[in-house]
Amino acid sequence: MTNLKRRTFIQAAGAAAALGTLGFPSLVLGAARRVVVVGGGVGGCTVAKYLRKLDPKIAVTLIESKPAYTSCFMSNEVLSGERTLQSLTFGYDGLRGYGIDVLQDTVVGIDPETRQVQTAGGRAFGYDACVVSPGVGFKWDAIEGYDEQIANQSIPHAWYAGPQTQLLRNQIKAMPEGGHVIIVAPPNPFKCPPGPYERASQIAMYCKHHKPKAKITILDAKDAFSKQGLYIEGWTKLYGYGTDNSMIQWVSAAAGGAVEALDPSTRTLSGLVEDFQGDVVNIIPPQKAGAIAFGADLVDGDWCPVDKRTFESSRHKGIYVLGDASSAATMPKSAYAANSQAKVAAAAIVAGFQGKTPDDPTFVNTCYSVVGEDFGISVAAVYRLNAETNTIESIPGSGGVSPANASPEIRKREVSYAHSWFKNVINDMME
């Protein structure tokens, strides 16, 4: 607490002194506004950057437990060997360049009454607004026999990019020629809806060249999936989908794809109808908001309800929840969505500090998937607020997925645009 008071005093005094010399007498009396951002992913980084961009007088502290950010989007390309994990990893110095205080620590509590954030490192930070962008957590009890330790050691989820992504890559490289990879896809809603299917595609892209007899089975908890028609078009063209020799099989829930239990010693999955055994097994568990969202009482069920105009929590004033953890249907849980929501929240926070009503929000989601060599596909949507129902709706007549049976030239361009999209999202969040 002493630290907190001292820190706040120094910040306030520094800001007051700086402003004093610039001659804003009315502001000298008040301390600089403080925003604490919890989580250094797409939502957290973007909101921090845009707060400073919109109002450089705001003091922004971003607290993240890891020393660097590793992007999940594009991490399926690590599985095919198209890129390294390092190419997805970025430090926070870009944000520091915007005058953001980036601290490596873990937030353990947020008190909406006293407006303070507590960390595992024993520090406390007062705030005028707090932004929570913790990403997803996993429902470890959903599949019997699967837990966090097994995920780290032998049967990765790799749904956060990092050591588990590398583990999965190594396992695929080391499996026998005619090896069998099983991907267990989660029920809705989950982070990156097209992700499990891009993952199967990227593994197939690797196997096509290096282990052409390998098979990839997706065991799905659903009967339909994102960009399904386009994936099937790509799989048919590239990996023999629909033939007896198809490299990729998709087993829908209705066809017995829902998995109930795992025997980790034999890598056997029990479905409702039959069992499946793989040389490499990747389980993407069902999801919920990240831990701090539960710790800070921001959830209703699995996710965090928010005012869709501002992304302020419906449960606690002064706390904003962004990205995967928020309940923001019909927007998907994607990097671009988090980035877009963060800019709406930043503008709303700034407007609030100035005593103004925030403008109507506008959101975009764009998501690319690379199905194989020269075969990229995308989905895009532009969203608006329906204030009466507090829902986000897609603007009629706009958006949608890449056209079916597009020319090879367009499919090839979308691969190039996918890589550009990756670089520009990273740029907009932290460079």
Added chain:
Amino acid sequence: MENMKSHKTIHRSLRNLLVAMLAVLPAAVSAGPSGQAMSFTCAGCHGTDGSSVGPSMPAIAGMDPEVFVDAMKAYREDERNASIMNRIAKAYSDEQLKEMGWFFASQRLRLFPQPYDPVLAEQGARLHDEYCEKCHEKGGRPGDAGTLAGQWMPYLHYSMEDFLDGKRKWPRKMKRKVDAAIEEAGDKAIPALVNYYGSQQ
């Protein structure tokens, strides 16, 4: 001729000043998102404030506002070959496109280095001076004929492919000039021009 050109330049500076002033004025009291808020949503593909970090999505910062609006309308009406912009453009009214055009026109274009072939770039510089400079002034710097200088090269390639394949409508006089450049330099004409623009960093 000289007089006309300088008159045009002054006219354009005045207009850009006006554009910049409009872009920083607070949005009028109205329903709907601000031009800035709409423009912010483009950054995930076109970079913060429209300065794309590449390698293929075009930079739109500092873009002429009329070129922006015309391009977006063409995408919206499916009159321009698109992979994704047509789907996005359909969400915006004429007025909203204008507001976004103003926003991007008032942003400083940041260019980033990209690899290019210096021999082709030199050939392209000569072709540019001969066939393109009249409309794409100052080596293709941002203006009322778009932004070519420093633009991402894959995007320039795609654009030229679309023109030559009849998938994008030629602006007035452009086809004749491109044909003449191809007649002079053959298959190397387009790569040379693209490398020249890409070399301006």
